[in-house]
Amino acid sequence: MRVFWMLGATLAATFSQAATITVTKPTDGEYLGRSNNVQINITGSNREATVVVTATNVANPANRVSVERKFTPEPGGDATGTIPLNFGETSPQGAYNIQVVATEPGNTYNTVAPIPVIVDIRNPKIVDFDPISNSFVDGTVNIRATLDEPNIKEWRVRVNNSDIPNNSGNTEEINVVWDASSILTDGTQNIEFRVEDLAGNVTNRNVSVTLDRRAPVISILAPANGTTLFPRSSLAVVLNVQDQFANAIDRTGVDVTLVSMDNRFLARVSRRSIRTDGNRIVWTGRVQSKFRLPGQFKLVVTAVDKAGNAAARQEVVLRVQGQ
Numbered sequence: 001m002r003v004f005w006m007l008g009a010t011l012a013a014t015f016s017q018a019a020t021i022t023v024t025k026p027t028d029g030e031y032l033g034r035s036n037n038v039q040i041n042i043t044g045s046n047r048e049a050t051v052v053v054t055a056t057n058v059a060n061p062a063n064r065v066s067v068e069r070k071f072t073p074e075p076g077g078d079a080t081g082t083i084p085l086n087f088g089e090t091s092p093q094g095a096y097n098i099q100v101v102a103t104e105p106g107n108t109y110n111t112v113a114p115i116p117v118i119v120d121i122r123n124p125k126i127v128d129f130d131p132i133s134n135s136f137v138d139g140t141v142n143i144r145a146t147l148d149e150p151n152i153k154e155w156r157v158r159v160n161n162s163d164i165p166n167n168s169g170n171t172e173e174i175n176v177v178w179d180a181s182s183i184l185t186d187g188t189q190n191i192e193f194r195v196e197d198l199a200g201n202v203t204n205r206n207v208s209v210t211l212d213r214r215a216p217v218i219s220i221l222a223p224a225n226g227t228t229l230f231p232r233s234s235l236a237v238v239l240n241v242q243d244q245f246a247n248a249i250d251r252t253g254v255d256v257t258l259v260s261m262d263n264r265f266l267a268r269v270s271r272r273s274i275r276t277d278g279n280r281i282v283w284t285g286r287v288q289s290k291f292r293l294p295g296q297f298k299l300v301v302t303a304v305d306k307a308g309n310a311a312a313r314q315e316v317v318l319r320v321q322g323q
Contacts, residue, residue, distance in 0.1 A: 018110065019042060019104060021049075021109050022040065028117075031199040031200075033119075033199035036084070036086065036087075037082040038098070040080070040082075040083065040102075041078070042073065042080070042102065043077060045071070045078070046077065048104070049071050049072075049107075049109075050070050050102070050103050050104070051068070052066060052102075052103075053100050054066040054098070055098050056098075057096055057119075060092065065087060067083055085098075093120055093122065095117075096116070096119050097115065097117075098114065120151050120201065126195065128144075128145065131191070132207065134210075135209050135210070136307035138213055140177065141209075143176040144176075145174040145193060147172045147173070152196075153170060153196045153197055155168065155170065155174055155196075159190065160189055186211045188208060188209070188210055189210070190207070190208055190209075191209060192204065192205070211307075212248055214243070216248070216303055216304070217243075217312075218239060219239065222237060223235045223316060224316065228319045228320070228321050230289065230321045231322065236284065238282070239282070240281075240282055241254060241281050242279060247276065248279065248306055249276075250305055254301070257269065258297055258299055260294060260297055260298070269286070269299070295320050298315045298318070
């Protein structure tokens, strides 16, 4: 009888021993995004345990998320697993406390202290960036962007799926210089912005640009060099400005002026029309005899493309009859 009594006392002591639950993730002060997992370890369990996880918004405790999961222990009384903890798009952001409570019939568990976390469910925003999509760039490109995200973990800029020097950081302003000299052929290039916040929310944006390092070419179709301007008349001006890519010429960058033979400014020739034709533009204007012009002067044309490449200056010499 004494043997059975001692065995019974031992078994009773074993089954009345308190179980323990520990939370390994998240940790104090951790940032949580939309989809998360609470990781727990249980020891000393005798049968199926129920674990309830509740996340309560500190600013407004009425906003809370609660999930429940059951765990069956191994023969040794241990159980390990995760409990999904997800936040909807309308969930308030900011400080939360996470409470983890375990219960089990015929057993007791320790009390887990509340775990303070920060919930951030919104993806970072790139509110301003340069260069913009479908723009033209030259050999050295300043890549800039402004981020709307208070909890930046890292931003990274890549070109054509490759890293470039000094291309990462965690500031709200992105400023990276891309040296395109290693690219042999001009044409379409892809700039990628990737921004990740501390909660694991990620934003990617791709910007397609055209690398254009070749200057446009100006052709003065009219007037011809040495043309004479007669009194009470005018001369038609017709230009052709050509680039290697379509729509690459900056229309506002075509400048036609009249200057003296020693390059003093006399007048600007007004544009009458401008037309895009593939990779060139045709510009027309007119030189009026009413301009106060010396007996001999020059018509000068300059132009730049959208990448900032300046064409070689072109000029023709004109004369005024009777002067």
